[in-house]
Amino acid sequence: MLYPIILKLESRPCLVVGGGKVAERKVNSLVDAGAKVAVISPMITENIQKWVDQGTVRYQGRGYQEGDAAGYFLVVAATDLQEVNDLVTRDCNQRNILINTVDNPEGSNFYVPATIRRGDLQIAISTGGASPAVARRIRQSLEVQFGEEYGEFLTLMARLREQVLREVPCPVRRKAIFDSLADADLLELIKCGEEKRLKERVAQCLSSSLD
Numbered sequence: 001m002l003y004p005i006i007l008k009l010e011s012r013p014c015l016v017v018g019g020g021k022v023a024e025r026k027v028n029s030l031v032d033a034g035a036k037v038a039v040i041s042p043m044i045t046e047n048i049q050k051w052v053d054q055g056t057v058r059y060q061g062r063g064y065q066e067g068d069a070a071g072y073f074l075v076v077a078a079t080d081l082q083e084v085n086d087l088v089t090r091d092c093n094q095r096n097i098l099i100n101t102v103d104n105p106e107g108s109n110f111y112v113p114a115t116i117r118r119g120d121l122q123i124a125i126s127t128g129g130a131s132p133a134v135a136r137r138i139r140q141s142l143e144v145q146f147g148e149e150y151g152e153f154l155t156l157m158a159r160l161r162e163q164v165l166r167e168v169p170c171p172v173r174r175k176a177i178f179d180s181l182a183d184a185d186l187l188e189l190i191k192c193g194e195e196k197r198l199k200e201r202v203a204q205c206l207s208s209s210l211d
């Protein structure tokens, strides 16, 4: 069974080998996660070139050479040449580096899931490599259910959580407050832009559990 985690990549050196369509998708999500991304590839897409020009991505315009992966925290082997991807994978597995090989699920020690992001909420969908096309469809259907309002909702919940942790010493009361906030119709009120009722409802949840 695969082990799901949420990885912190802020400032971690990550390498993408290859500069085509698939590499571009992986570079994009690594940059979004705040990683320090390097690309090694003789050719790169226009978008990767743009990130290089902006200084977001470091680029070496050449083929991968044995040992290049050393020192990276995470590597993606995304060339269209199986022998190159195999070499990168071997280099990483020898060094216990996290490796995602786009043409060889067995050689990878992690897969990239289809992902929905709504502020602090992330929903990751994986079929364990069985069918990326199915993962994509599940993402598309969940995107309808989990709308943009979840971003604001979780920002509010995080702020209220800090406040309650600071102000309510009793863990049983804290739990009651968190449950009542999560059960209330705050999402609906955010979605409809009902700011006044939202404030009232939050105040109700905070005070009812304080009795």
Ligand SMILES: C[C@@]1(CC(=O)O)C2=NC(=C\c3[nH]c(c(CCC(=O)O)c3CC(=O)O)Cc3[nH]c(c(CC(=O)O)c3CCC(=O)O)/C=C3\N/C(=C\2)[C@@H](CCC(=O)O)[C@]3(C)CC(=O)O)/[C@H]1CCC(=O)O
Residues within 6 Å of the ligand: 025, 026, 100, 101, 102, 103, 104, 105, 108, 110, 111, 112, 113, 114, 115, 125, 126, 127, 128, 129, 130, 131, 132, 133, 135, 136, 139
């Ligand atoms: C989720 C997503 C994340 C991302 O890459 O960002 C992702 N693939 C996506 C798209 C996509 N992938 C493919 C197509 C072309 C259509 C088709 O062939 O279906 C499309 C385009 C499309 O469907 O739109 C083909 C494909 N994919 C893999 C192979 C190799 C193989 O299986 O041997 C081949 C065959 C290559 C060939 O030989 O042609 C392998 C992997 N792809 C994975 C992830 C990992 C397993 C995820 C899971 O556990 O389910 C895994 C194992 C490794 C990895 O890459 O991490 C992203 C959807 C994002 C989204 O839309 O939300």
Ligand SMILES: NC(=O)c1ccc[n+]([C@@H]2O[C@H](COP(=O)([O-])OP(=O)(O)OC[C@H]3O[C@@H](n4cnc5c(N)ncnc54)[C@H](O)[C@@H]3O)[C@@H](O)[C@H]2O)c1
Residues within 6 Å of the ligand: 017, 018, 019, 020, 021, 022, 023, 040, 041, 042, 043, 044, 045, 062, 063, 064, 078, 079, 080, 081, 084, 101, 102, 103, 132
């Ligand atoms: N995992 C996935 O989600 C997924 C999806 C579709 C396809 N694929 C697989 O990914 C592979 C790549 O797809 P693509 O559409 O990005 O291909 P592409 O042809 O657009 O890009 C290939 C890239 O590899 C680079 N490259 C070639 N030799 C290299 C070397 N020696 N060192 C470094 N870089 C080198 C090329 O310069 C090019 O930038 C496909 O062959 C397919 O097997 C995977």
